[in-house]
Amino acid sequence: MNLRLFFAVAVCRLTRCVLRIFRRGGTTLPGALALRICPDAVSLLSSKLDVIAVSGTNGKTTAVHMLENALKSCGGG
DSSP states (O other): OOHHHHHHHHHHHHHHHHHHHTTOOSOSHHHHHHHHHOTTHHHHHHTTSOOOOOOSSSOHHHHHHHHHHHHHHTTOO
């Protein structure tokens, strides 16, 4: 793991802990900071994993449930 990625993950975790202490959940700040430090963090962290990322404004929960059901019916997951 390179140093920028290590620092990005550390800042992300620290930010999340601080936000929880102040009861400020549900924010994108940890991820935004991590990506500012290491723009390719997502690709580096997921390079050895089979990952499906769902993002957007509306419909994420529905999309994730649909993907989950599709994968389960195929025997994967």
